[in-house]
Amino acid sequence: MSSVKELAAMAKEASVFLRTVPTEKKNTALNAIADALVSETDRIVSANSDDIKTAEANGMSISMLDRLRLSAERIKGIADSIRYITELDDPVGRVLNRHTRPNGMTITKTAVPMGVIGIIYEARPNVTADAAALCLKAGSAVVLRGGKEAINSNKAIVTVMREAITAAGFPADCICLVSDTSRSSADEMMRLHGLIDLLIPRGGAGLIKAVVENSTVPVIETGVGNCHIYVDSEADVSMAAQLVFNAKCSRPSVCNACETLLVHKDIADKALPAIKQLLDQKQTRIHGCEDTRRILGTDVVPVTEDDYKTEFLDFALAVRVVADFDQAIGHIMQYSSGHSECIVTDNNSTAERFLSCIDAAAVYHNASTRFTDGGEFGLGAEIGISTQKLHARGPMGLEELTSYKYIIRGNGQTR
Amino acid sequence: MSSVKELAAMAKEASVFLRTVPTEKKNTALNAIADALVSETDRIVSANSDDIKTAEANGMSISMLDRLRLSAERIKGIADSIRYITELDDPVGRVLNRHTRPNGMTITKTAVPMGVIGIIYEARPNVTADAAALCLKAGSAVVLRGGKEAINSNKAIVTVMREAITAAGFPADCICLVSDTSRSSADEMMRLHGLIDLLIPRGGAGLIKAVVENSTVPVIETGVGNCHIYVDSEADVSMAAQLVFNAKCSRPSVCNACETLLVHKDIADKALPAIKQLLDQKQTRIHGCEDTRRILGTDVVPVTEDDYKTEFLDFALAVRVVADFDQAIGHIMQYSSGHSECIVTDNNSTAERFLSCIDAAAVYHNASTRFTDGGEFGLGAEIGISTQKLHARGPMGLEELTSYKYIIRGNGQTR
Numbered sequence: 001m002s003s004v005k006e007l008a009a010m011a012k013e014a015s016v017f018l019r020t021v022p023t024e025k026k027n028t029a030l031n032a033i034a035d036a037l038v039s040e041t042d043r044i045v046s047a048n049s050d051d052i053k054t055a056e057a058n059g060m061s062i063s064m065l066d067r068l069r070l071s072a073e074r075i076k077g078i079a080d081s082i083r084y085i086t087e088l089d090d091p092v093g094r095v096l097n098r099h100t101r102p103n104g105m106t107i108t109k110t111a112v113p114m115g116v117i118g119i120i121y122e123a124r125p126n127v128t129a130d131a132a133a134l135c136l137k138a139g140s141a142v143v144l145r146g147g148k149e150a151i152n153s154n155k156a157i158v159t160v161m162r163e164a165i166t167a168a169g170f171p172a173d174c175i176c177l178v179s180d181t182s183r184s185s186a187d188e189m190m191r192l193h194g195l196i197d198l199l200i201p202r203g204g205a206g207l208i209k210a211v212v213e214n215s216t217v218p219v220i221e222t223g224v225g226n227c228h229i230y231v232d233s234e235a236d237v238s239m240a241a242q243l244v245f246n247a248k249c250s251r252p253s254v255c256n257a258c259e260t261l262l263v264h265k266d267i268a269d270k271a272l273p274a275i276k277q278l279l280d281q282k283q284t285r286i287h288g289c290e291d292t293r294r295i296l297g298t299d300v301v302p303v304t305e306d307d308y309k310t311e312f313l314d315f316a317l318a319v320r321v322v323a324d325f326d327q328a329i330g331h332i333m334q335y336s337s338g339h340s341e342c343i344v345t346d347n348n349s350t351a352e353r354f355l356s357c358i359d360a361a362a363v364y365h366n367a368s369t370r371f372t373d374g375g376e377f378g379l380g381a382e383i384g385i386s387t388q389k390l391h392a393r394g395p396m397g398l399e400e401l402t403s404y405k406y407i408i409r410g411n412g413q414t415r
Numbered sequence: 416m417s418s419v420k421e422l423a424a425m426a427k428e429a430s431v432f433l434r435t436v437p438t439e440k441k442n443t444a445l446n447a448i449a450d451a452l453v454s455e456t457d458r459i460v461s462a463n464s465d466d467i468k469t470a471e472a473n474g475m476s477i478s479m480l481d482r483l484r485l486s487a488e489r490i491k492g493i494a495d496s497i498r499y500i501t502e503l504d505d506p507v508g509r510v511l512n513r514h515t516r517p518n519g520m521t522i523t524k525t526a527v528p529m530g531v532i533g534i535i536y537e538a539r540p541n542v543t544a545d546a547a548a549l550c551l552k553a554g555s556a557v558v559l560r561g562g563k564e565a566i567n568s569n570k571a572i573v574t575v576m577r578e579a580i581t582a583a584g585f586p587a588d589c590i591c592l593v594s595d596t597s598r599s600s601a602d603e604m605m606r607l608h609g610l611i612d613l614l615i616p617r618g619g620a621g622l623i624k625a626v627v628e629n630s631t632v633p634v635i636e637t638g639v640g641n642c643h644i645y646v647d648s649e650a651d652v653s654m655a656a657q658l659v660f661n662a663k664c665s666r667p668s669v670c671n672a673c674e675t676l677l678v679h680k681d682i683a684d685k686a687l688p689a690i691k692q693l694l695d696q697k698q699t700r701i702h703g704c705e706d707t708r709r710i711l712g713t714d715v716v717p718v719t720e721d722d723y724k725t726e727f728l729d730f731a732l733a734v735r736v737v738a739d740f741d742q743a744i745g746h747i748m749q750y751s752s753g754h755s756e757c758i759v760t761d762n763n764s765t766a767e768r769f770l771s772c773i774d775a776a777a778v779y780h781n782a783s784t785r786f787t788d789g790g791e792f793g794l795g796a797e798i799g800i801s802t803q804k805l806h807a808r809g810p811m812g813l814e815e816l817t818s819y820k821y822i823i824r825g826n827g828q829t830r
Contacts, residue, residue: 019772101791101793114804197804198805213608239826242829243829246829246830250830359530362820362821363821363822364825365825366824366826367823367824367825367826367827367829371830377821378514378516388612388633389612389818390529390635390805390818391805393819403804405774405775405776405777406777406792407777407780408777408778408779408780408782409779410780410782411782412651412658413783414657414660414661414662
């Protein structure tokens with residue numbers, strides 16, 4: 001079996017091939033992958049059922065089992081999303097800037113592939129296919145390191161993808177899977193500075209923290225979303241209730257769901273009951289401050305400091321009544337994970353202050369935080385949502401998977 | 416004395432102020448810094464002479480002493496370069512993209528400050544002023560951690576700068592200096608994930624390696640330049656000689672100087688003597704392969720594997736005769752630090768193959784690698800040259816010191 005380092009070195013070699021492959025050829029390979037995933041559905045589902053059996057025996061939760069499970073329908077969905085990637089513009093080769101220097105040299109800043117991209121993720125086998133397809137379109141080789149719970153599914157999917165791209169004339173090592181799912185294989189991957197150009201962890205806060213703390217490879221942190229909605233004293237109460245309900249309850253398990261609601265004290269008596277009425281439709285548990293409990297009653301759980309730090313990812317919401325705008329800003333600055341933050345107000349100048357003060361990937365005025373998403377932002381597909389400020393922030397599409405270089409053409413210029 | 420963490424927390428607080436400061440006010444502060452550096456020249460030179468005395472007593476090399484030394488003239492030069500920064504466009508607030516979604520929301524991708532930028536560097540006190548001024552113009556607070564050799568100079572410069580910006584209405588903590596120059600203060604700084612948004616090491620390969628290996632804060636690697644020139648079989652010999660001479664000898668101590676020359680075997684007999692003739696003007700030591708020594712004679716030192724890995728930063732050059740284009744590419748891929756690489760050829764199709772195959776920040780056809788520089792690339796000022804692929808590649812100017820965020824304006828949209 002290959003060590004992780006050998007695997008990454010093979011991926012690096014394959015990345016040299018990918019660097020100069022024309023768009024049509026990449027699309028041909030992507031279509032071949034989509035076709036093969038569908039035609040090899042039985043093989044993949046069978047491998048997946050081995051994973052499901054083990055997971056059930058180990059007492060995996062229902063929601064985790066649901067994420068792990070593949071069916072013919074889900075595989076068709078994965079194939080469709082890969083075919084969709086063929087329709088997106090090729091991010092490689094874009095001329096970002098071009099100018100001619102006084103000495104006659106031309107300098108062309110050009111988008112180029114990242115090289116080798118590593119993905120460390122958990123038990124979602126769809127990530128295996130999605131990430132490989134996005135990286136291929138972006139001209140990079142990928143080293144995939146998924147969780148042990150999905151290893152049989154991942155092996156089957158990667159084998160099918162490698163066969164498909166080989167038939168399309170690509171080196172199989174454009175898509176590599178780390179088959180050792182021990183902690184040490186992830187650690188080794190994080191230290192492959194010089195072989196892996198970018199590492200993207202996808203998963204829970206614990207995984208992401210481990211990668212950030214241990215990686216010497218440049219990392220993009222993704223996905224932890226402790227998102228706030230601030231309902232200003234000049235908010236439209238009915239709009240506020242709709243936005244909070246949508247941001248909390250439309251899909252609570254995702255990173256752009258709202259986790260804490262801040263309400264200006266002058267509007268709390270009116271706004272909180274209206275908001276609660278909608279949240280109650282989904283039996284949402286409210287963790288409230290003293291003022292919130294005074295207004296909404298004692299079925300509201302007393303909020304703790306920890307609640308303010310928590311990404312509930314569930315039908316649960318922390319609620320705090322704030323004295324003013326500055327206290328709301330202060331709260332968000334203290335607890336925000338830099339993902340998505342929202343103000344609801346009819347006062348545009350208050351809104352603009354919020355939009356310029358708040359330091360997050362996405363800042364909203366009168367719209368739900370649930371829109372922070374590659375598709376909704378018009379990026380097409382997305383490989384994750386960056387919560388850091390380097391390189392890419394917010395939803396990362398194909399362009400964010402590329403780097404650039406300067407190409408200088410001269411006729412003997414010296415300095 | 417403040418711990419590094421407390422210092423970074425103060426810088427973070429100051430960064431909130433900086434986030435929304437208008438351009439003119441930043442320029443006023445920069446001019447105030449420039450004026451103060453000049454008017455406080457005596458104080459700075461006196462502090463610097465303490466550093467110089469210690470350094471001389473410790474046997475610092477002449478070239479290091481030269482980098483450490485400040486004079487009235489040099490301080491005026493620093494002040495002039497700060498005044499020049501006031502003339503550059505403000506990188507903050509640029510609208511990078513704006514579109515309206517079918518549901519009526521507008522999404523505006525806007526350049527925003529990074530927040531807090533950390534700089535870890537060695538014994539060059541000019542970096543203290545340059546980096547602080549660039550970060551301020553880019554709207555970020557800076558935490559400076561220079562080498563112990565320059566600590567008195569740095570303290571004097573930072574004190575003068577803090578006084579100047581305070582008088583201009585800025586929080587002094589926009590510019591923070593770590594006064595503890597022990598290894599542990601640098602280590603602490605590298606672990607301040609969440610307080611420092613970006614860390615830029617400036618210095619030798621050892622410093623940069625230490626930061627990459629130990630930092631949990633996102634890092635941009637700068638400056639290590641193992642740069643190659645490949646003289647193709649169809650090169651103009653006289654142009655090749657001029658380019659190699661310029662790239663090696665115009666300033667050998669810098670990162671964009673050429674360190675290894677690769678020459679196609681079919682042109683070696685003609686090209687190598689012509690190149691050597693120019694290099695001899697600067698008594699450049701040649702470390703050559705067997706073929707090189709056969710052609711140039713035995714005063715050429717036999718080249719070693721280590722030479723190919725070495726950034727000489729001196730009048731010394733490794734030279735290898737290669738069998739063909741592919742061997743040249745292979746050599747560069749193996750040893751390049753991803754900084755600047757050059758081909759000399761009259762064959763445009765060979766040149767284009769080189770430009771697309773080689774993975775480096777700057778790839779040249781028929782021009783000296785010495786042009787990889789913020790000023791030469793038209794970026795105005797530069798804080799370093801990135802040799803990694805994330806966020807910024809090549810010379811980093813003001814724009815590269817910013818991040819972005821998405822601002823979404825709606826009227827009640829839910830998903």
